Amino acid sequence: MAPRLSPRRARRYLFLCTLCLSCTLLCYNLVLRSHPSMQSQSYQQFSCPLQPPIVGGKKLLQKIPPCPHSAATAQPGSPPPPYTTGDQKISNQTDPPKITGAPTKPTEQQTYPPANFTATPRYGQKRLPQAIIVGVKKGGTRAVLEFIRVHPEVRAMGTEPHFFDRNYEKGLDWYRNLMPRSLDRQITVEKTPSYFVTRDAPRKIAHMSPRVKLIVVVRNPVTRAISDYTQTLSKKPDIPSFSELAFHNKTSGEVDTSWNAIRIGLYALHLQPWLNHFPISQMHFVSGERLITDPAGEMARVQDFLGLKRLVTDKHFYFNKTKGFPCLKKPGGGGAPRCLGKSKGRTHVQINPEDIEQLRDFYRPHNIKFYETVGQDFHWE
Numbered sequence: 001m002a003p004r005l006s007p008r009r010a011r012r013y014l015f016l017c018t019l020c021l022s023c024t025l026l027c028y029n030l031v032l033r034s035h036p037s038m039q040s041q042s043y044q045q046f047s048c049p050l051q052p053p054i055v056g057g058k059k060l061l062q063k064i065p066p067c068p069h070s071a072a073t074a075q076p077g078s079p080p081p082p083y084t085t086g087d088q089k090i091s092n093q094t095d096p097p098k099i100t101g102a103p104t105k106p107t108e109q110q111t112y113p114p115a116n117f118t119a120t121p122r123y124g125q126k127r128l129p130q131a132i133i134v135g136v137k138k139g140g141t142r143a144v145l146e147f148i149r150v151h152p153e154v155r156a157m158g159t160e161p162h163f164f165d166r167n168y169e170k171g172l173d174w175y176r177n178l179m180p181r182s183l184d185r186q187i188t189v190e191k192t193p194s195y196f197v198t199r200d201a202p203r204k205i206a207h208m209s210p211r212v213k214l215i216v217v218v219r220n221p222v223t224r225a226i227s228d229y230t231q232t233l234s235k236k237p238d239i240p241s242f243s244e245l246a247f248h249n250k251t252s253g254e255v256d257t258s259w260n261a262i263r264i265g266l267y268a269l270h271l272q273p274w275l276n277h278f279p280i281s282q283m284h285f286v287s288g289e290r291l292i293t294d295p296a297g298e299m300a301r302v303q304d305f306l307g308l309k310r311l312v313t314d315k316h317f318y319f320n321k322t323k324g325f326p327c328l329k330k331p332g333g334g335g336a337p338r339c340l341g342k343s344k345g346r347t348h349v350q351i352n353p354e355d356i357e358q359l360r361d362f363y364r365p366h367n368i369k370f371y372e373t374v375g376q377d378f379h380w381e
């Protein structure tokens, strides 16, 4: 017959058993979490532990799906809402306010996650970018970034870090730390369109890495100026008319080149400082117009320039009639396709045709100089 336990001893055994069980569970959990095979996206969907990195006290909403969605509904590789789906209504989010000292445009990132979307992976290293989309504002830079990051060998920062124009004093470690992790064979890319018109940016970028590849998305400077103005007007409805801002004197047709919307379009002028630091072969110019009419063709050239296999092809795009722009198909054919957010492809404000004609005349010699410098005719007539 087994000896009977006193109640005190029984309680002690019970306590020891509970303690052992808890330790086992704790160890099991620790081992599972640290094992690489358990850090896949599907695991993260259930744990959802990742917080956006903190930069300058501001949270970067970068590649982090909202937890409830990812846990409940996300398929591996599928992006989180809200963002445009097919011919449905385009996201009605507005541009977020610009925050000086911190990377901008988190809303874009929320509304347009990349096709190779994963919650920030824990593998690989953070590296300084090997390619930068340096301009131009309203040229189509977001489209190029979102299209190129579909490529499995590209890792892109979704927000604009503004390192070489606003945050340089924060240092290269700060900048590197903003980048997504990448494997050795992958290319890290960021885009900040204001670099192209920042005088000191070429020198600073060359100092970081003289071999970095530079992408400039250019668009007819007249359309670009109207796009820029339309964006400003959407935020500040009380600004003067386009015509008042664009011309010193309407009758003489003297263009006001001190207005940024006009000045940014003087591409030949802004290009010069870049050529003091980089050979033209290290710069690639994307046509903002062809990016809309033939995104696959334009992206083929971008992939060639970056030394990547042409994996982003016409199979990835379809023309969304509601948006009036090419959008990305969902990889594999299933699920929702993805268009850029509503701040991309706005209906432009109506501009007097005479003003447009005057601006065309104004830009013509500058455009010709630009075509000659880059050895490419963009046909902005």
Ligand SMILES: Nc1ncnc2c1ncn2[C@@H]1O[C@H](COP(=O)(O)OS(=O)(=O)O)[C@@H](OP(=O)(O)O)[C@H]1O
Residues within 6 Å of the ligand: 136, 137, 138, 139, 140, 141, 142, 143, 193, 227, 228, 288, 291, 292, 325, 326, 327, 339, 340, 343, 344, 345, 346
């Ligand atoms: N596929 C696709 N979908 C939507 N929009 C597209 C696309 N491809 C190019 N574009 C053009 O991109 C213009 C915005 O340019 P950026 O992304 O460089 O703007 S920004 O400087 O980052 O604000 C934007 O300018 P607007 O049309 O004036 O809004 C678009 O014309």
